[in-house]
Each structure stands twice: as C-alpha cells, then as structure tokens.
Amino acid sequence: MLIKEAAKKLNTTARTIRLYEEKGLISLKKDQENDYRIFTEDDLYRLSTIIALREIGIQISEIREMLKQPGMQMEDYLNLQRSVLYEKLLEMKDMIHTIDQMMEHVDSADFQPISKLAEHLKKLKQIRKGWKDKWDFDSQAIEYDQHIKKAGYTFNVHQGYDVALSTVKQCITLNAKDQCLDIGVGTGNLGGRFLHQGAHVIGVDQSGKMLEKCKEKYPLMEVRKGHFLALPVMDLTMDVVVSSYALHHLPDEEKLLALQEINRVLKSGGQLCIADLMFQNENDRKRVLDMYRLEGNMEAVEAIEDEYYADRSLLIEWLVAHDYEVKAQQINSILSVIYAEK
Structure with a gap:
C-alpha cells in the first residue's frame, strides 16, 4: 500500500503522515526501485494509534515515549489507545464534577472555594499522569x-x-x-x-x-x-x-x-x-x-x-x-x- 492509499484509509493526509515520519513516530520501508513508501498492516495500526492520540490532544513528544516499545503489534496499539482514552474519559468526568461543584459557588462573593476546586482538579490530573515505575x-x-x-x-x-x-x-x-x-x-x-x-x-x-x-x-x-x-x-x-x-x-x-x-x-x-x-x-x-x-x-x-x-x-x-x-x-x-x- 502506498502513501495516498494509506492516507485515504486512515482519513488523513499524506502530508500528515510525512510529518509523523519526520518526527520519528513511524519508520517506513521504501521500494528500492522508486523510493515510494510501502505501508504494512502494522504501519497502519501504528498510524491509527498516533492519529487517535493526537485527536485527544496528546503531544507528539508524549506519543513518541508511548510508542518506544519495540515490536508492537495490532493488539498492542489498540490496547494503548484504549488505555489513554479511558484516562481522558476519567479526566473529563473529573472536570465535569468539578464544574458542577463550582456552580454552587458562583453567587458567592468568596472566590476561595472555586479556587480550591480548581487546584484539586489540577492535582488529580497530576496524580493520574504522574505515577512512575521505579521498579522497571x-x-x-x-x-x-x-x-x-x-x-x-x-x-x-x-x-x-x-x-x-x-x-x-x-x-x-x-x-x-x-x-x-x-x-x-x-x-x-x-x-x-x-x-x-x-x-x-x-x-x-x-x-x-x-x-x-x-x-x-x-x-x-x-x-x-x-x-x-x-x-x-x-x-x-x-x-x-x-x-x-x-x-x-x-x-x-x-x-x-x-x-x-x-x-x-x-x-x-x-x-x-x-x-x-x-x-x-x-x-x-x-x-x-x-x-x-x-x-x-x-x-x-x-x-x-x-x-x-x-x-x-x-x-x-x-x-x-x-x-x-x-x-x-x-x-x-x-x-x-x-x-x-x-
């Protein structure tokens, strides 16, 4: 499969795919005769994962870290997408819950409760993303x-x-x-x-x-x-x-x-x-x-x-x-x- 076909299948553009290649998110084989990029099924799953993660606001540098594991296959890519989407879902639920609580204080002259709720939300985000596996x-x-x-x-x-x-x-x-x-x-x-x-x-x-x-x-x-x-x-x-x-x-x-x-x-x-x-x-x-x-x-x-x-x-x-x-x-x-x- 060539780049135009891959872009059409993934509902993206050839330019976007080239950008991800330039940023080191994907490494594509090329035809030795004409230097055209050749896409395998694993390449498509990797690209679909990158596109999905970009759609929900994950930075390219973060995606690069997520995809460092060598030999990733279809199941690995889908597993990663699901994991990140659930994290985003929980983050959205936290945000909605916090907004609901903030609404209870909008008529108050005291801004402190709203400020505390915002700080609590920020801390929750940091905790969900901040855990590190120091035991490898x-x-x-x-x-x-x-x-x-x-x-x-x-x-x-x-x-x-x-x-x-x-x-x-x-x-x-x-x-x-x-x-x-x-x-x-x-x-x-x-x-x-x-x-x-x-x-x-x-x-x-x-x-x-x-x-x-x-x-x-x-x-x-x-x-x-x-x-x-x-x-x-x-x-x-x-x-x-x-x-x-x-x-x-x-x-x-x-x-x-x-x-x-x-x-x-x-x-x-x-x-x-x-x-x-x-x-x-x-x-x-x-x-x-x-x-x-x-x-x-x-x-x-x-x-x-x-x-x-x-x-x-x-x-x-x-x-x-x-x-x-x-x-x-x-x-x-x-x-x-x-x-x-x-």
Missing part, C-alpha cells in the same frame, strides 16, 4: 515467577504468597460468565486461578511485558494496559475485583483514589479482595520496623521504606464509609487480605 517491571517480566522469593532470605516479602492467593480464591464466590478484574495482574498468578470457573477474567497492568507473559501463560485471559488510577473498564461492569502484591506500589495518598476507581467499576453487590503488604495501622508499622531495627535486620527496614506498605485501618475505614461490608485476615506481620462486599 518490564525488565522483570520474563523471569518474574522464578524470582518470587518464598524462603531462605533475611527478609522475605513473599513469605505467605501462596497462602494469600489461596485465601483470595477462597473468599470469592464466582459464577460462570461473571466479570472478574485483576488489577496489577503481573504474570497472572492470581487471575489465572479464576479462569476454570468459566468467568471472564480481565488482567490489567501498566507493564506491557508483564501482560505479554500473562497472555502466554493464560491464553483465555483478556489483558488490558492500565493502572489503579485509570482502570480500562466501564462503570459498574465488574462482578469481582481482585489484586495481589500491587497496591503497595502506590504512594499512600493515591491508595484511596485507587479504591474510588475500583468503586466506579464494581457493581452493587460486587466483591473486592486485596492481598497485599500492609500493616494493621501506623502503630503496628512502627512496632514492626522497631523490631527489625532491634534485630539488626536493615535489609527489612530498607525494603519496607522503599515501597508504600498500606495502613490497613485506613483502607477499611474508607470501604466502610462507602457502604462495604469488610473482613480482614492477617497472613503474617506484613501481609494481609481484605475482603469486601459492596
């Missing part, structure tokens, strides 16, 4: 399962791993054709346990490589690129939401936003179950850290302080305030399972 999960994906430490270490974050995942499985009542969402699915170690029950399991992760590995292990699982603060599913469509060893990668102020996002997608009567690294409360965190310091186990102290182990009491408090019935089970000093019905 893409590089861990291939050997992730082999590197899960279960025994024989001075400090073992995965002690109780299998017990925790089994506990989640036991807590959940899942019927055939139910919609089950696994957030931070990784290589599918939790979500894969629900496939044989006939449920439709969607695994969400921000790491494309983790999703590739998950799909390789569990071909029947649907995988989608996304994260806790922008789940790529529609409102009130999930019967079950589960997560394991993922929430502790969010800073504390974002964990409650994650629960808010889970609440958006979970049906009334739906079930939520989270297995993660957390303390019962702030006093318990201090007690455990003091214990490790007294033992001289600085590996444990550094590991805990490197991540964002949750305050379980705050998560439960939020869920109860939003009409969930909640149960919690302690697996060990740093690992708990929270089960909640909406």
